[in-house]
Amino acid sequence: MAKGITPRKEDYSQWYLDVIAAADLAEHSAVKGCMVIKPNGYAIWEMIQGQLDRMFKETGHVNAYFPLFIPESLMHKEAEHVEGFAPECAVVTHGGGKKLEEALFVRPTSETIIWSTYKNWIQSYRDLPILINQWANVVRWEMRTRLFLRTTEFLWQEGHTAHASAAEAEEETLKILDVYRRFAEEYLAAPVYVGFKSEKEKFAGAVRTYCIEAMMQDRKALQAGTSHNLGQNFSKAFDVTFQDEQGKLQHVYATSWGVSTRLVGALIMTHSDDNGLVLPPRLAPLKVVLIPIWKEDAEMERMRQHAQALTASWQGKISFKIDDRDQYRPGYKFNEWEKRGIPIRIEIGPKDVAAQQVVVVRRDTGEKIAMPQENLLAKIEALLEEIQNNLLQRARALRDDNTFTVDAYDDFSARIENPGGFFRVHWCGSELCENKFQETSRATIRTIPLDETKEQGACIVCGAPSKGRVLVAKSY
Numbered sequence: 031m032a033k034g035i036t037p038r039k040e041d042y043s044q045w046y047l048d049v050i051a052a053a054d055l056a057e058h059s060a061v062k063g064c065m066v067i068k069p070n071g072y073a074i075w076e077m078i079q080g081q082l083d084r085m086f087k088e089t090g091h092v093n094a095y096f097p098l099f100i101p102e103s104l105m106h107k108e109a110e111h112v113e114g115f116a117p118e119c120a121v122v123t124h125g126g127g128k129k130l131e132e133a134l135f136v137r138p139t140s141e142t143i144i145w146s147t148y149k150n151w152i153q154s155y156r157d158l159p160i161l162i163n164q165w166a167n168v169v170r171w172e173m174r175t176r177l178f179l180r181t182t183e184f185l186w187q188e189g190h191t192a193h194a195s196a197a198e199a200e201e202e203t204l205k206i207l208d209v210y211r212r213f214a215e216e217y218l219a220a221p222v223y224v225g226f227k228s229e230k231e232k233f234a235g236a237v238r239t240y241c242i243e244a245m246m247q248d249r250k251a252l253q254a255g256t257s258h259n260l261g262q263n264f265s266k267a268f269d270v271t272f273q274d275e276q277g278k279l280q281h282v283y284a285t286s287w288g289v290s291t292r293l294v295g296a297l298i299m300t301h302s303d304d305n306g307l308v309l310p311p312r313l314a315p316l317k318v319v320l321i322p323i324w325k326e327d328a329e330m331e332r333m334r335q336h337a338q339a340l341t342a343s344w345q346g347k348i349s350f351k352i353d354d355r356d357q358y359r360p361g362y363k364f365n366e367w368e369k370r371g372i373p374i375r376i377e378i379g380p381k382d383v384a385a386q387q388v389v390v391v392r393r394d395t396g397e398k399i400a401m402p403q404e405n406l407l408a409k410i411e412a413l414l415e416e417i418q419n420n421l422l423q424r425a426r427a428l429r430d431d432n433t434f435t436v437d438a439y440d441d442f443s444a445r446i447e448n449p450g451g452f453f454r455v456h457w458c459g460s461e462l463c464e465n466k467f468q469e470t471s472r473a474t475i476r477t478i479p480l481d482e483t484k485e486q487g488a489c490i491v492c493g494a495p496s497k498g499r500v501l502v503a504k505s506y
C-alpha cells in the first residue's frame with residue numbers, strides 16, 4: 031500500500047479520491063461542484079478524445095460548434111425534454127449589467143439549439159444525413175458531486191444527426207453504440223454490457239436510449255455512454271421537415287449520443303489499485319519511464335548517457351521519459367511513477383549495463399523482468415499490448431464473477447447488499463415493479479441487454495409473465 035492511499039477494502043470512496051490526489055489528476059475548485067482538471071488528468075482526457083474523434087471520423091462524422099447559451103423559449107419546445115432538464119439547469123438572467131429580455135439557459139445538452147439551427151439547413155432529402163459531433167462543456171446543477179463522475183460542469187462530446195428515415199436513425203444509433211462498446215473494450219479495457227434503458231430511465235425526449243454499462247471494482251455499475259434514437263420528437267417540436275424523393279414533405283429523424291469526462295472516473299475505478307492509478311497502455315499519455323540508477327556521483331553521467339543511447343531511436347515511436355533527476359533517490363521515483371499509473375518502468379544501473387540488459391517493471395502486476403537490450407523497443411511495445419489485454423481480462427473476470435442470475439426477490443435483495451454486483455432478473459415491464467427495485471434496494475434497471483436470450487419467466491417482484499431478463503445493479 032502506498033502512503034496516503036486508503037486501501038480499497040477499507041473505504042472505496044476515499045480510495046478513489048486518494049488515487050486522484052496521488053496521481054495529481056484533478057482537484058475541487060472555488061466553484062462548488064466544479065473541478066479543476068490538472069495536466070495529468072487532462073492528458074488522459076486528451077487521449078480519450080483523440081481516439082474517439084478518430085472513430086467518429088472513420089464512421090463519417092464531422093465536428094462543429096454551437097453556442098453555450100440556449101434561449102428559454104427553445105428549451106420549452108420539446109415538452110418531455112424541458113421537464114427532464116429544466117430542474118438542473120443554470121439560467122442567465124442578466125448580461126451587460128441589464129436584465130435580459132429572454133433568459134438564457136446554460137446548455138445541459140444541445141438538442142434544442144441544434145435543432146433550431148438544423149431547421150435552416152434542411153429542405154430536401156439531398157441535405158440529409160447530417161452527421162455532426164461537438165466537443166463541448168455542459169452544465170447540470172448537481173447537488174452531490176464527485177470528481178469526474180458527477181460534476182456540475184463537465185466536458186463531453188455530443189453527436190447530433192439528422193436522417194431521412196426511421197430505419198436510418200436506428201442504424202446510426204446502433205452504429206455509435208458499437209463505437210462506444212469498442213472504445214470501452216479496446217482502449218479503456220473495460221468490458222461493458224450493451225442494451226437499452228427502460229422507459230423510466232431513458233433520455234428526456236428520446237424514443238429509445240441505448241447504453242453501455244461497466245462494472246467498477248466495488249461491483250457498482252457505471253453508465254459509460256448513451257446513444258439515443260430521438261425519432262421525430264425534436265424535428266416535430268422545431269418543425270424541421272424535408273421533401274423526400276417523391277416530393278412529399280416529411281419530418282426528419284434524429285439521434286444524439288454522448289460520452290463525458292466520466293470515462294476518466296471509469297478508467298480509475300476499473301483498473302487502479304492500492305498503490306495508485308493504473309492506466310491502460312493505449313490511453314496512457316506517457317507509456318514508459320526509464321530510471322537510470324547510480325550509487326556514486328561518478329557513475330551518474332555514464333548512466334544518463336546510457337539511457338539516452340538506449341532510447342535514441344525511440345523518438346516519435348513511443349511516448350517515454352527518462353527520469354534522471356539527481357535530487358531524488360530511485361525509490362522515490364519508482365513510487366511516484368507507480369502512483370501515476372505509468373504502464374512500464376525501466377530501471378538501468380551499472381550492473382545492467384555490464385550485462386547488456388535492463389530491468390522492466392509492469393505496473394499492472396508489479397512483475398520485474400530482466401530484458402536484453404537488443405530490440406528493446408519491440409519487446410516493450412509487445413509488453414504494452416500484453417498489459418492492455420491483461421487489464422481487460424482482469425476486468426472481465428471481475429464482472430463475470432459478479433454477475434448473477436436470480437429468481438427470488440429475497441435472494442436478490444440480500445445479495446445486492448452483500449456482495450453486490452449485477453443481477454439478471456425477470457421483469458414484467460411495469461414501472462411499479464421498477465420503482466420497487468429502487469425503493470427497497472436503491473438499485474436500478476441498468477439495461478435491457480441486446481444479446482439476452484429470450485426466455486419465459488415470472489417477474490421477480492410481482493410474478494407476472496416476463497419475456498427476458500434485465501440487468502439490475504446499484505450504480506454511480
Ligand SMILES: [Zn+2]
Nearest residue numbers: 458463489492
Ligand atoms: Zn412485475
